[in-house]
Every structure is written in structure tokens, then in C-alpha cells.
Amino acid sequence: MINFLAIIVPVLIVILLARPTGLYVAKAFKYERTGLDKVFGPVERLIYKAGGIRQDNQNWKQYAGSLVLTNAVMIGLVYLIFRIQAYLPLNPSHVANMEPTLAFNTAISFMANTNLQHYSGESGLSYLSQMIAIVFMMFTAPATSLAIAIAFIRGLTGRPLGNFFVDLIRSITRILLPIAFVAAFVFIAVGVPQTLEPSVVAKTVEGAEQIIARGPVGSFLSIKELGNNGGGFFGVNSAHPFENPDNISNMLQMILMMLVTTALPFTYGKMAGNAKQGRILFVSMLMMFIVTLGISLTSEYAGNPVLNALGIDHHQGSMEGKEVRFGVAQSSLYSVVTTASETGAVNTMHDTLTPIGGLITIGNMMLNTVFGGIGAGFMNVLMYAIIGVFLSGLMVGRTPEFLGKKIEGKEMKLIAVTMLIQPLLILAPTAIALAVYPETISNPGFHGLTQALYEFTSSAANNGSGFEGLGDNTTFWNISTGIVMYLGRFFSMVTLLAVAGSLLAKKTVPETTGTFRTDTGLFGAVFLGSVIIVGALTFFPAVVLGPIAEYLTLKP
Amino acid sequence: MRMLATIIRTSLVLMLVCGLLYNLAVTGIAQAMMPHQASGSLIKGDDGEIIGSELIGQNFKDLNDFQGRVSSIDYNAEGSGTPNYAPSNEDMIKRTAEAVEQWKKDNPDVPVSELPIDLITNSGSGLDPNISPKAASTQIPRISKLTGIPAQELQALVEDNTKPRELGFLGEPVVNVLQLNLALHERIAK
Known part of the structure; x- marks a missing residue:
């Protein structure tokens, strides 16, 4: 029996948050003075000063040029960190330097807001790399695409495009950083670790030795979801009990993934002075989302016909590659949310999804318009x-x-x-x-x-x-x-x-x-x-x- | 040239703020306010030795114990992972069929139709600490026979260690295998 309430409630929360968040985003990027300047102005001025940022308007070539060049410099910095991480501090598990092609792939991956991972976090990255390379890019990558989306909307609605650096900084100070900071503590409260101590060695009930990897996961996790990044601290991402201990953390992750991307149609409606058009786009995308979710749930609950034929009790649906605490309902919902929002976090192994469940995840990415990444x-x-x-x-x-x-x-x-x-x-x-x-x-x-x-x-x-x-x-x-x-x-x-x-x-x-x-x-x-x-x-x-x-x- | 200087300076400032300060601030506050969770929800034995974590599953091979989910990595929490078998993968189908045969041998009193699918499938993380309540209670006849503890008592243990859905409706009810087995061992010791 599908637990409908557990599906409807998170979706409903996302829908209800979309408009207020969208209006907030519109306000955050207004160049005229707003009340937000009082709160964030002092910090931003400090960053502008330290970064040497002039706040003048740019044409499209200057804007795109600053964006591409900034991201290229960041890719270079992060590549360097991966290549020398063994010599840097905060590496209690003695992780080695990353191999060049893997470092190339990983640096681009995180700058491109993709977070494809050809390494496993436990053994591939030091704590320092997780923080100053990965988390750094998990802020700057979504801030980059949010900035350019706002500039794009400004252009469409007949306004000057603005300044890339100002938009980049504002995305971080006004949207990403405050929300990620608060959400991190909710995650930690339900059991996500946040420590710089090395892996712990436990003596199990059976008397064996169990090494348990941990790290500063909470602060990583909140920006991973909010910024539609999706790269896991651990190899199996949000299927790992430390990266998603229960259904409170699971629901919050889904809400964070959808928060900004579902808000943007309303931001657009506000900035274009045509709220109705923004709403039409939102509803169209929501319809695609609900259809794909329905198909995925049906397929995963039906399960794998070959296993079901063994005569076992299969009313839970397809459980290979899934975690018991999420079951089929929350796994299927998460897989649709993560591909619709182009986040890429997973709480179930997508390789093990039923063929049609897998088709939905790949289809969402091919269309790339069921909300899409930030x-x-x-x-x-x-x-x-x-x-x-x-x-x-x-x-x-x-x-x-x-x-x-x-x-x-x-x-x-x-x-x-x-x-x-x-x-x-x-x-x-x-x-x-x-x-x-x-x-x-x-x-x-x-x-x-x-x-x-x-x-x-x-x-x-x-x-x-x-x-x-x-x-x-x-x-x-x-x-x-x-x-x-x-x-x-x-x-x-x-x-x-x-x-x-x-x-x-x-x-x-x-x-x-x-x-x-x-x-x-x-x-x-x-x-x-x-x-x-x-x-x-x-x-x-x-x-x-x-x-x-x-x-x-x-x-x- | 001027722009390049701006870009490098801005990147370094953001690396400091988002990469270092943010992470360290959260770590500091979390360690002060929620040290148990922040350190990995560790379980300590009576002698203070670390037995494991509430959130990380362990291997239970002994038929006297409640058994958890299939883990291709043998619950080695230094890493995490699954074999990523497709639904059509012959190796997965073979592994599952063999698990069913093993079940018949170990649990002659419980028909296969009472074997829930979560007990014979690999979890997503390879570290799943939980099984469904049904997967726990279906093991009771076997454990009762091997340990001599009456079935009703074991059922009570399972119920004590069943965690309901979060907020009453989210996710699935679960039984933490490690905590259930710790309670079982305590009962046996008595």
C-alpha cells in the first residue's frame, strides 16, 4: 500500500514555498536599495573590497567573459588542491594525491554544477579538499548559474544585464549561505556527523573490527542539496546512513533541492511584471513532474518480475539497491526530485531501479526542463x-x-x-x-x-x-x-x-x-x-x- | 589584467569564506551543542569501548542473531557501496535465488512466502542498519528454537526496537538490527 501522505506532504511544501522564495530571490538581486542591504550590505562590501570588485554594469560579452574566466580560474585552483592534497593539512586518513585525469574530471564536474564523481569520497579526498575544494565549488557553481539566469531575465525584460561579480556574491550571501547554514544544523541534529576527527575503529558485536568513516558532513550536505550540486561526501551519496539518517533529513533534502529552482518562475514573473506567465511555466513543469513521479512509483512498487516469481513476500516493491528506512515510496520520489532538479544526489542506486523507473530518471535529464538545475x-x-x-x-x-x-x-x-x-x-x-x-x-x-x-x-x-x-x-x-x-x-x-x-x-x-x-x-x-x-x-x-x-x- | 586580478582575489576570498570559515563554524557549533550526533552517534559498551554506530549496520552471521540486509561490502564502513546490479542481471538473480534456498534450510518452519524482500536484497549503501518489522518477526521462530527464548518474548523485543514512521507518516517503520541484537544478547545473558 503506497503511503500517499508521505508523497503528498513534501510535494505540497515545495509548491507552497515556491512563490515566497521566488519573490525573495527577485528582491535579493534588485540593484535599487532594499531592506536587505541593511542585513547583507556590510558583509558584501567587505567581500567587494577584498576581491577588488567594481560594481559597474556589463554588456553580455563582458558578463559572459567574466563568468567563463572566473570559473576557469576556480577550476585551476581546485585542480591544484586535488593534486597536492597529500601534502596539505586536515588529512587524517592519509589520502593520496589525486591522479591527473581524475582531478581534471572532478574539478570540472563540481564547477559545472554536475558533481559526477569517479572517486569515492571516503578514500579519494582529504577533509581539507572536501571543504576548500568541493564545498567551495558547491557554493560558487550554483551562484554562477543563478547569477546568469538573473542576468538573462534582466535582458529579456529590457533591463541592463548587471554585474557578474555582484550577482555571484549576492547569490552566496543572500541565498545560499544563510539557508545552508541553518539547514546544516537540522541535518546534524538527526544524526549527520560534523567532525574533523579521523575514522573511528569499533569492535563489533561479533568481535570483528569495523572502521567507520565520518567527517564534516552536515555543512557539506546542506549546500550539496540547496545548490543542486548532488555530489556525495560518501561514495553512495545520500543512501549512506550518515548522509541521510532518517526521513526528516530525507524530506529536507528534497525540499532544498527543489527550493530555488521551483522559485525561479515566480522570480521571473515578478521581474517581467507578468506574474501569470511565470505561473503558467511553473504549472507546466509541475505537471511533467507529477506524471513522471506517478510512472516511477508504479514501476518500483510493481517490483522486479523475476524476483517476485521466487515466491517471496514482495509487497515492499523492488528493494535491491534501496534502504529500508526510505522504502520504495521515498526512494522513487527522491529519484524523480533529484533528476528533475538536476541535483544528482541519490538515496537509492539508480543502476538498480526497475527499467521504467530508470527510464524516468534518464528522461527527466534528457528533457532538462522539469524545473532543471538552479x-x-x-x-x-x-x-x-x-x-x-x-x-x-x-x-x-x-x-x-x-x-x-x-x-x-x-x-x-x-x-x-x-x-x-x-x-x-x-x-x-x-x-x-x-x-x-x-x-x-x-x-x-x-x-x-x-x-x-x-x-x-x-x-x-x-x-x-x-x-x-x-x-x-x-x-x-x-x-x-x-x-x-x-x-x-x-x-x-x-x-x-x-x-x-x-x-x-x-x-x-x-x-x-x-x-x-x-x-x-x-x-x-x-x-x-x-x-x-x-x-x-x-x-x-x-x-x-x-x-x-x-x-x-x-x-x- | 585588472579583471584577472579581481577574479583571482574574489576566488580566494570565496574559498576562505565558503570553504573554510563556513565549515569550521558549523563544526565548532555542532561539536559544542550536539557532540553525540556530530561524532557519528557512536554506541559504547559497558567498558567504554566503541561497539559501533547507531546508524551503521553490522554483519550478523550467527543464526542465533537477527540478520540484516545483504551487503556486498560486508558492512565495511571504511567505504560504502553495492554491486549496482540491474534488475536483469543474472548474477543478482542467482544470488537472490540462492538466498531463498539458504532461507529454506535455516528456517524450515517458516514458508518462503513469509520471507520479505528486504532480507535478501542488497541495500543501497551496503551499510543499512535497518530491516522491516516483518523481516525481524519472520526470524523469530528460528531464533526461539535455537536460543530457547519464548516467541512472545522475542516479539516484544522486536516491538521495543521498532522505530515508527517519522512524524507518524514519513518513510517506513524500521527495526535497528544492531540495537535489537544488543537487547537480545542482554536477555540471553540474564
């Missing part, structure tokens, strides 16, 4: 909204308009390239991996294809979860996914900001009765249609060969 996801959503407007314009033979600006050849070319890069980044390297490196794939048959497909989908969508049976710490996987993550992240940021810059330079056209309104249910339907048609046409063949074929072989 900032980057919403930019993608607005891109599809513009595609929807463009298609509608073609159908009635009018020049399409979005927020009073004509959408013309230049914008559509940029958007078309952005749209095409994603399948290219996923399908081409998947084909190479299957042809050249089949020995890295752990599960036989159709599922093996899904493993490779999942890895690149997760990299391109900057999600970071994996079908972890994959033997992915090899030069091929480290370099290939490193490049895919980098392009998946920064290519679309630059092209979409260019779209905003181009629209900003145009004159606003007055609205007439012939204008296709972008704040109606019809627009919501056009938006959903664009997402599903583009997504299905692109990925259907690959999905049929992977999870759907596996589903058919298991069917009794």
Missing part, C-alpha cells in the same frame, strides 16, 4: 518557451514576439545551436563508448547500453548521478565526461546570454490583438508540446534500445 534549468525552460512562440508564429505566419521583442533569425540560430548541442554531447560519445570501451560496462545486455547513455546524459544535463556499476575511473571516461560536462554547462550559458543581449538591443513592439499571448493555458500547452516533441524525437531511439528493451525482456 538557474541553468530555468534558462533552458525560457529557451523552450521561445521555441514554442517561434513555432506558433510559423503556424499563423506572423513574426513571433516574446515579451514585446521580435524573435528573428539571429536569436533562432543561437537557440537552434544550443538545442542541437545537447543530443550531440550525449549520443555521439555514447556510441564511441559502446563501440570502443565495452569492458567498462558492468551490467550485460540492454541495461549496459543504458549505463553508458545515462553517464553522458547526466554529464550533459549537469546532473551528476550515475548508473554507478560503470567502471568510470578510466582515462576515457574521465576525459570524455569532463569535456561533455564543460560544454553542457558553459556553451548554452554563453549562447543564451547572447540571445538576451540581442533582444535587449531591439525596440519593443506594442502588443496588438494579433500578438500570441504568452500567459495563457494555450501557451503552457505549446511549451509542453515543444519540450516533449523535441525531446522524444531526439532520444526515443536510444531509449528504446536501452530501458524499454530491458523492460520487455523482464516481462513475465
Whole structure:
């Protein structure tokens, strides 16, 4: 029997928090003086001064340039830390320096808000690296994409884009840092460790020796979820009892993953002065979310037909790779939340999901518009909204308009390239991996294809979860996914900001009765249609060969 | 050039604030206010020696004890992990079928239809400290026979160590295998 209340309550909390959070975010990025300046102003001024930040407006090229360059410098710094961590302090477990291709992959992974991990935290990183490399990027990566999403919205709504450094700092001081700080203590209260002491050695009831890894996990965990980062302190991520001890921590993690990304449609509505349009986008995404959740729950509860045929008591559903405290309901919900929000944290092993449950997680990442990651996801959503407007314009033979600006050849070319890069980044390297490196794939048959497909989908969508049976710490996987993550992240940021810059330079056209309104249910339907048609046409063949074929072989 | 200086300085400042100060502040406060949780919810024996953690499962091979979930890493908490078997993986199907045969041998009085799936599947972490209440009570006939403790008494032990759903509706009710076995050993010692 599905425990519906435990599903409905977290979803309801997310829905109720979305609007107030969205309005708060809009306020936090206002350049005019607000009440928030009193609270955060002094700290921010200190950081501006120490960083040498001038707070002048930038054009789209300066904004995108500062962003790409800042992130590149951070990747360099963190790469360096990984390579010399053995010589640095706070390394009680004597972790060795990271190998170059793995350090390359990991530094990009965390800067790209992906958090694909080809290492295991317990043995691969010192406490110092976890703090000044990983947690550092877990703040700056989402702050980067939140900043650019706000700049993108400013451009679309006819305002100057702002200053990248100011937006970066404000994302951290006004949104990420205060919320992460408070949430960390809730996690610690229910049992998440927060210590710099080394692993503890226990003498078990059976008299054996049990070494228990621990560390400063609480502060790591809160920003991991809030920033849609998703990289685990421990190898198995939030399935580890120390990284997710009970259902209080589990629910809070899901709420944090959804908090900012569900809020952005309302931020957009506020900044565009059209709350209704923001609401339409929110509801459209929520509908996709609920449909995918329903399918996932049904499949996981039905379980694995082959195991069920053994005659055991299988009313719990598919429990391989799941934790008893979460059961099927909270595991399935978490898997949908983490892929919808492009976080990539897992509380169940996605490799072990039933074929259709796995299909939902991969599908969410392919669409990348069911809310999506902090900032980057919403930019993608607005891109599809513009595609929807463009298609509608073609159908009635009018020049399409979005927020009073004509959408013309230049914008559509940029958007078309952005749209095409994603399948290219996923399908081409998947084909190479299957042809050249089949020995890295752990599960036989159709599922093996899904493993490779999942890895690149997760990299391109900057999600970071994996079908972890994959033997992915090899030069091929480290370099290939490193490049895919980098392009998946920064290519679309630059092209979409260019779209905003181009629209900003145009004159606003007055609205007439012939204008296709972008704040109606019809627009919501056009938006959903664009997402599903583009997504299905692109990925259907690959999905049929992977999870759907596996589903058919298991069917009794 | 000026911009590069800004970028490097800003990156270092953020590394200091978000990487170091934030983590150390949380660690300091947590250690002062919640030392038990912050150190890993450790369980100590009467002699003060650490037996384990409330949150981390342990191996129980002895048939006199309640057994926990399958762990491919043998509950070695220095790491964590599962074999990541796909539902169609032959090795997983074989392992599960063998577990069912083993169950029949160890528990001749309990039919396989009373064997809950969580007892014969690998947990996500390999460190799952819990089993479902059904998975605990289904082991009672075996343990009662081997230890001579009446079944009702064992059922009471299981119920004492069952943790209900959080806030009454979240997640699933669970039995902590380590704590249940500690209670069982205490009862045997009496």
C-alpha cells in the first residue's frame, strides 16, 4: 500500500514555498536599495573590497567573459588542491594525491554544477579538499548559474544585464549561505556527523573490527542539496546512513533541492511584471513532474518480475539497491526530485531501479526542463518557451514576439545551436563508448547500453548521478565526461546570454490583438508540446534500445 | 589584467569564506551543542569501548542473531557501496535465488512466502542498519528454537526496537538490527 501522505506532504511544501522564495530571490538581486542591504550590505562590501570588485554594469560579452574566466580560474585552483592534497593539512586518513585525469574530471564536474564523481569520497579526498575544494565549488557553481539566469531575465525584460561579480556574491550571501547554514544544523541534529576527527575503529558485536568513516558532513550536505550540486561526501551519496539518517533529513533534502529552482518562475514573473506567465511555466513543469513521479512509483512498487516469481513476500516493491528506512515510496520520489532538479544526489542506486523507473530518471535529464538545475534549468525552460512562440508564429505566419521583442533569425540560430548541442554531447560519445570501451560496462545486455547513455546524459544535463556499476575511473571516461560536462554547462550559458543581449538591443513592439499571448493555458500547452516533441524525437531511439528493451525482456 | 586580478582575489576570498570559515563554524557549533550526533552517534559498551554506530549496520552471521540486509561490502564502513546490479542481471538473480534456498534450510518452519524482500536484497549503501518489522518477526521462530527464548518474548523485543514512521507518516517503520541484537544478547545473558 503506497503511503500517499508521505508523497503528498513534501510535494505540497515545495509548491507552497515556491512563490515566497521566488519573490525573495527577485528582491535579493534588485540593484535599487532594499531592506536587505541593511542585513547583507556590510558583509558584501567587505567581500567587494577584498576581491577588488567594481560594481559597474556589463554588456553580455563582458558578463559572459567574466563568468567563463572566473570559473576557469576556480577550476585551476581546485585542480591544484586535488593534486597536492597529500601534502596539505586536515588529512587524517592519509589520502593520496589525486591522479591527473581524475582531478581534471572532478574539478570540472563540481564547477559545472554536475558533481559526477569517479572517486569515492571516503578514500579519494582529504577533509581539507572536501571543504576548500568541493564545498567551495558547491557554493560558487550554483551562484554562477543563478547569477546568469538573473542576468538573462534582466535582458529579456529590457533591463541592463548587471554585474557578474555582484550577482555571484549576492547569490552566496543572500541565498545560499544563510539557508545552508541553518539547514546544516537540522541535518546534524538527526544524526549527520560534523567532525574533523579521523575514522573511528569499533569492535563489533561479533568481535570483528569495523572502521567507520565520518567527517564534516552536515555543512557539506546542506549546500550539496540547496545548490543542486548532488555530489556525495560518501561514495553512495545520500543512501549512506550518515548522509541521510532518517526521513526528516530525507524530506529536507528534497525540499532544498527543489527550493530555488521551483522559485525561479515566480522570480521571473515578478521581474517581467507578468506574474501569470511565470505561473503558467511553473504549472507546466509541475505537471511533467507529477506524471513522471506517478510512472516511477508504479514501476518500483510493481517490483522486479523475476524476483517476485521466487515466491517471496514482495509487497515492499523492488528493494535491491534501496534502504529500508526510505522504502520504495521515498526512494522513487527522491529519484524523480533529484533528476528533475538536476541535483544528482541519490538515496537509492539508480543502476538498480526497475527499467521504467530508470527510464524516468534518464528522461527527466534528457528533457532538462522539469524545473532543471538552479538557474541553468530555468534558462533552458525560457529557451523552450521561445521555441514554442517561434513555432506558433510559423503556424499563423506572423513574426513571433516574446515579451514585446521580435524573435528573428539571429536569436533562432543561437537557440537552434544550443538545442542541437545537447543530443550531440550525449549520443555521439555514447556510441564511441559502446563501440570502443565495452569492458567498462558492468551490467550485460540492454541495461549496459543504458549505463553508458545515462553517464553522458547526466554529464550533459549537469546532473551528476550515475548508473554507478560503470567502471568510470578510466582515462576515457574521465576525459570524455569532463569535456561533455564543460560544454553542457558553459556553451548554452554563453549562447543564451547572447540571445538576451540581442533582444535587449531591439525596440519593443506594442502588443496588438494579433500578438500570441504568452500567459495563457494555450501557451503552457505549446511549451509542453515543444519540450516533449523535441525531446522524444531526439532520444526515443536510444531509449528504446536501452530501458524499454530491458523492460520487455523482464516481462513475465 | 585588472579583471584577472579581481577574479583571482574574489576566488580566494570565496574559498576562505565558503570553504573554510563556513565549515569550521558549523563544526565548532555542532561539536559544542550536539557532540553525540556530530561524532557519528557512536554506541559504547559497558567498558567504554566503541561497539559501533547507531546508524551503521553490522554483519550478523550467527543464526542465533537477527540478520540484516545483504551487503556486498560486508558492512565495511571504511567505504560504502553495492554491486549496482540491474534488475536483469543474472548474477543478482542467482544470488537472490540462492538466498531463498539458504532461507529454506535455516528456517524450515517458516514458508518462503513469509520471507520479505528486504532480507535478501542488497541495500543501497551496503551499510543499512535497518530491516522491516516483518523481516525481524519472520526470524523469530528460528531464533526461539535455537536460543530457547519464548516467541512472545522475542516479539516484544522486536516491538521495543521498532522505530515508527517519522512524524507518524514519513518513510517506513524500521527495526535497528544492531540495537535489537544488543537487547537480545542482554536477555540471553540474564
